[in-house]
Amino acid sequence: MYKIGIVDKMHQDGIDLLKNTSNFEIEIIEDLSKKNLMDKLPNFDGITLRRGKIDAEILNKCKNLKVISRHGVGYDNVDINYLKKNKIVLLVTGTTTSTSPAEHIMFMILNISRSFNLFDESVRNGDFGKIMHMKHNSFELYNKKVLIVGFGRIAKKLIKQCLGFDMEVLVYDPFVDKKVVESFGGKKIDNLEDGLKIIDILSLNVPLTKDTYNMIDFKRMKIMKKTAIIINTSRGGVVNEKDLNEAINKKIIYGAGLDVFEKEPPDSNNPLLKNKNVILSPHAATFTKECLSNMSIQTAQNVIDFFQNKLKKKMIVEL
Numbered sequence: 250m251y252k253i254g255i256v257d258k259m260h261q262d263g264i265d266l267l268k269n270t271s272n273f274e275i276e277i278i279e280d281l282s283k284k285n286l287m288d289k290l291p292n293f294d295g296i297t298l299r300r301g302k303i304d305a306e307i308l309n310k311c312k313n314l315k316v317i318s319r320h321g322v323g324y325d326n327v328d329i330n331y332l333k334k335n336k337i338v339l340l341v342t343g344t345t346t347s348t349s350p351a352e353h354i355m356f357m358i359l360n361i362s363r364s365f366n367l368f369d370e371s372v373r374n375g376d377f378g379k380i381m382h383m384k385h386n387s388f389e390l391y392n393k394k395v396l397i398v399g400f401g402r403i404a405k406k407l408i409k410q411c412l413g414f415d416m417e418v419l420v421y422d423p424f425v426d427k428k429v430v431e432s433f434g435g436k437k438i439d440n441l442e443d444g445l446k447i448i449d450i451l452s453l454n455v456p457l458t459k460d461t462y463n464m465i466d467f468k469r470m471k472i473m474k475k476t477a478i479i480i481n482t483s484r485g486g487v488v489n490e491k492d493l494n495e496a497i498n499k500k501i502i503y504g505a506g507l508d509v510f511e512k513e514p515p516d517s518n519n520p521l522l523k524n525k526n527v528i529l530s531p532h533a534a535t536f537t538k539e540c541l542s543n544m545s546i547q548t549a550q551n552v553i554d555f556f557q558n559k560l561k562k563k564m565i566v567e568l
């Protein structure tokens with residue numbers, strides 16, 4: 250019998266899959282405090298992991314642990330050096346986590362470009378007639394330039410949607426071949442600054458690493474167009490939040506859509522929460538019924554496949 254800890258509840262479909270597979274015994278762990286994780290995790294042969302930080306101190310107590318199956322594709326909440334050293338396998342949910350985030354990015358682009366929150370508010374406030382004379386910054390996506398930073402699974406969905414709106418798509422990803430980008434209809438650029446200067450929309454789709462932390466800071470925002478918008482659905486630290494707020498307030502760029510924050514949930518006094526040119530969502534890019542179910546099933550299937558020696562290579566993170 251393999252003992253599996255479900256760290257942070259996930260959609261019932263994946264839980265049922267594990268429950269109904271022979272030789273697996275599960276326990277759901279909802280208290281994500283370090284103390285509770287230190288107490289509980291040493292019991293398990295494998296864990297699924299949604300939220301919750303798994304550091305080396307916790308892992309050091311987990312002598313039976315052979316696999317961590319991430320509910321998602323980012324893994325900045327796990328000490329990967331420890332996993333590598335101790336040969337614990339890390340699995341992710343692959344493309345099940347791509348369609349909804351790509352649609353979420355597109356929604357954020359459309360929402361900002363059509364001043365949607367302002368229009369919605371105007372109808373509710375009885376300003377239906379007045380709004381046509383009010384100043385707003387709505388713009389068409391047609392013929393606009395978008396720069397996608399990080400050309401992985403989500404970006405490969407997003408590019409099709411951008412091209413569907415007749416936008417020109419530039420891609421910055423030093424690890425992806427020019428020909429691959431071109432086969433999707435994009436244009437690869439080798440220098441981030443060259444792209445930032447000319448684009449109308451920037452979408453960040455990179456993992457959070459030493460290199461991507463604060464990759465978009467004030468200095469880089471300063472070279473962007475005054476009308477440009479930044480969409481960050483990747484990880485909070487990729488954009489410097491203080492710089493972003495300042496750049497918008499000083500009209501260095503126009504606005505932003507943020508699904509992720511350096512600290513989640515963000516502090517109530519985070520100035521971005523009051524900035525009218527920023528739209529926000531609570532790390533909810535995957536929150537559709539399809540995506541949550543598919544991710545949960547894939548997270549569970551990865552655990553089952555690991556213990557049954559049927560694992561697909563593309564689900565394994567090369568550490």
Ligand SMILES: NC(=O)c1ccc[n+]([C@@H]2O[C@H](COP(=O)([O-])OP(=O)(O)OC[C@H]3O[C@@H](n4cnc5c(N)ncnc54)[C@H](O)[C@@H]3O)[C@@H](O)[C@H]2O)c1
Nearest residue numbers: 322323399400401402403422424454455456482483534535
């Ligand atoms: N908001 C959400 O709910 C949500 C959901 C899914 C994924 N994410 C985030 O989005 C990120 C992207 O997801 P994905 O599935 O497309 O990942 P992916 O691993 O398929 O793609 C990431 C791409 O980033 C590129 N990259 C890495 N470092 C880079 C750098 N310094 N500069 C430019 N490119 C770089 C890689 O080459 C890769 O092509 C994830 O890492 C995760 O953090 C967020």
